[in-house]
Amino acid sequence: MLTDIEIAQQAHPKPIAQVASGLGIHEDEFELYGRYKAKLSDSLYKRLSGKKDGKLILVTAINPTPAGEGKTTVSIGLAEAMAKIGKKAVLALREPSLGPVFGVKGGAAGGGYAQVLPMEEINLHFTGDFHAITSANNLLCAMLDNHIQHGNELGIDPGRILLPRCMDMNDRQLRSIVSGLGGKANGTPREDSFCISVATEVMAIFCLASDISDLKRRLGKILVAYTYSGKPVYAHDLKAEGAMAALLKDAIKPNLAQTLEGTPAIIHGGPFANIAHGCNSLRATRFALKLGDYCITEAGFGSDLGAEKFMDIKCRLAGLKPDAAVLVATARALKYNGGVPKTETSKENIEALKNGISNLGAHIENLKKFGVPVIVAINRFAGDSDKELGYITEYCGSHGVQCSICDVFSKGGNGGTDLAEKVCRIAGQLSDFHVLYPDNAPIADKIETVCREIYGADGVDYTAKARKALKEIETLGGNSLPVCIAKTQYSLSDNPKLLGRPKGFRITIRDLRINSGAGFVVAYAGNILTMPGLPKHPAAENIDVDENGRITGLF
Numbered sequence: 001m002l003t004d005i006e007i008a009q010q011a012h013p014k015p016i017a018q019v020a021s022g023l024g025i026h027e028d029e030f031e032l033y034g035r036y037k038a039k040l041s042d043s044l045y046k047r048l049s050g051k052k053d054g055k056l057i058l059v060t061a062i063n064p065t066p067a068g069e070g071k072t073t074v075s076i077g078l079a080e081a082m083a084k085i086g087k088k089a090v091l092a093l094r095e096p097s098l099g100p101v102f103g104v105k106g107g108a109a110g111g112g113y114a115q116v117l118p119m120e121e122i123n124l125h126f127t128g129d130f131h132a133i134t135s136a137n138n139l140l141c142a143m144l145d146n147h148i149q150h151g152n153e154l155g156i157d158p159g160r161i162l163l164p165r166c167m168d169m170n171d172r173q174l175r176s177i178v179s180g181l182g183g184k185a186n187g188t189p190r191e192d193s194f195c196i197s198v199a200t201e202v203m204a205i206f207c208l209a210s211d212i213s214d215l216k217r218r219l220g221k222i223l224v225a226y227t228y229s230g231k232p233v234y235a236h237d238l239k240a241e242g243a244m245a246a247l248l249k250d251a252i253k254p255n256l257a258q259t260l261e262g263t264p265a266i267i268h269g270g271p272f273a274n275i276a277h278g279c280n281s282l283r284a285t286r287f288a289l290k291l292g293d294y295c296i297t298e299a300g301f302g303s304d305l306g307a308e309k310f311m312d313i314k315c316r317l318a319g320l321k322p323d324a325a326v327l328v329a330t331a332r333a334l335k336y337n338g339g340v341p342k343t344e345t346s347k348e349n350i351e352a353l354k355n356g357i358s359n360l361g362a363h364i365e366n367l368k369k370f371g372v373p374v375i376v377a378i379n380r381f382a383g384d385s386d387k388e389l390g391y392i393t394e395y396c397g398s399h400g401v402q403c404s405i406c407d408v409f410s411k412g413g414n415g416g417t418d419l420a421e422k423v424c425r426i427a428g429q430l431s432d433f434h435v436l437y438p439d440n441a442p443i444a445d446k447i448e449t450v451c452r453e454i455y456g457a458d459g460v461d462y463t464a465k466a467r468k469a470l471k472e473i474e475t476l477g478g479n480s481l482p483v484c485i486a487k488t489q490y491s492l493s494d495n496p497k498l499l500g501r502p503k504g505f506r507i508t509i510r511d512l513r514i515n516s517g518a519g520f521v522v523a524y525a526g527n528i529l530t531m532p533g534l535p536k537h538p539a540a541e542n543i544d545v546d547e548n549g550r551i552t553g554l555f
Contacts, residue, residue, distance in 0.1 A: 077408020
């Protein structure tokens with residue numbers, strides 16, 4: 001059996017100019033990044049601005065196993081299947097972070113015969129967008145510390161700096177550090193920290209900005225610190241937003257790529273959904289809506305994280321209205337939620353499936369609360385038995401939703417035509433989309449609503465640190481903003497060990513932060529970390545490159 005990278009390396013992709021031409025994009029409306037990648041220009045969107053949007057299809061999932069369950073693979077396969085049934089679909093996906101690529105979960109280019117190309121480049125440096133985001137964030141950090149070094153005219157309190165440095169890599173050693181050691185010439189000694197680049201506010205801003213002017217305005221609104229007198233200090237006070245935007249001027253242009261079958265894919269931005277808002281850039285989604293009759297997009301992890309944030313943050317702030325939601329489920333993830341160890345999930349176990357399938361029911365109910373038509377995509381794995389798949393199908397029927405068993409990993413678009421046809425039918429229904437809570441609700445009420453309605457919690461508890469942060473955010477006018485809850489992806493609760501559909505639990509909010517530039521409040525639940533660590537045997541150990549530049553071991 002071929003690995004993902006072997007399948008990708010045997011493919012014969014079209015020149016990206018040909019893919020662009022097939023979408024009606026003119027030669028002067030894209031910039032080539034090699035033969036198989038391109039960036040789309042603002043002039044293209046301006047030309048398409050009067051064109052009617054296509055249907056917006058969100059792909060989300062149940063709570064996964066630690067290895068992930070193929071949500072991106074299903075998204076890609078669905079787009080390929082749309083082409084098989086004569087529909088014009090364009091993918092809008094997130095870019096992979098190097099953290100999971102070299103860690104444990106893998107990249108975000110799909111798998112098997114449902115991948116985006118060039119797979120190696122997308123999973124590694126791609127067009128350099130994440131490097132630009134990292135540089136912009138760290139430029140702001142450098143300017144902040146430099147201001148303190150040269151007289152501290154603003155009176156910034158080094159003990160109340162909110163802005164972390166970042167890098168796009170899992171490195172637990174940098175979670176909590178002391179910087180500025182070595183004497184006055186080397187800066188002011190202080191406690192410092194790093195987060196992974198995909199968790200930064202710069203990444204969130206990058207993914208929610210409508211254009212370069214909006215990007216610069218939002219960057220200037222980043223709250224970086226407080227003064228000794230308690231006054232907030234923003235990036236604009238450091239005169240940093242212009243230089244930051246200059247670093248991002250090319251990165252903000254969405255990237256055009258393609259699937260193994262030549263279906264167009266716009267890949268741009270990549271915040272994690274467990275520690276950030278989990279959606280590709282707004283610009284990528286809008287391009288896809290204008291260029292295709294169907295925009296297939298995905299949001300990270302389960303519907304409790306990515307889908308909720310897609311609806312309550314991205315759709316709210318951008319005025320988007322999804323026409324349908326595809327909920328990806330696997331027999332092995334449901335058995336894992338039923339108490340089976342990850343290493344045993346490939347074996348038939350109907351009893352475990354029955355114990356864990358309530359997790360699927362919770363996600364179905366969650367999506368229905370947004371008024372969007374739902375269909376379950378059962379992502380078939382080689383070890384799945386017909387008895388298990390039949391049980392899941394019957395369960396979906398009893399909960400009033402259609403389902404489709406898809407095998408896009410092994411068959412590409414041909415393995416998803418049934419799903420594509422059903423998605424087209426439900427997307428033709430009238431969507432009654434609505435967000436979960438009103439704009440003007442207090443922050444605590446918004447958090448309580450998500451925790452009760454989506455997670456199934458009995459309530460919310462706050463640490464003393466979180467209560468203090470909440471009062472400060474309210475003073476800054478944050479009550480009008482939506483909330484982005486950072487929590488584990490493995491459970492509906494904030495405890496990764498509570499699988500299935502846990503009951504009788506409460507959510508603990510240990511801290512809050514206002515992302516005033518991005519336009520939402522982040523609430524940190526449980527022990528979630530914004531700088532992941534590598535496992536004992538990281539995927540990086542298996543990755544290599546030969547004398548001809550051919551990469552091996554990349555999934």
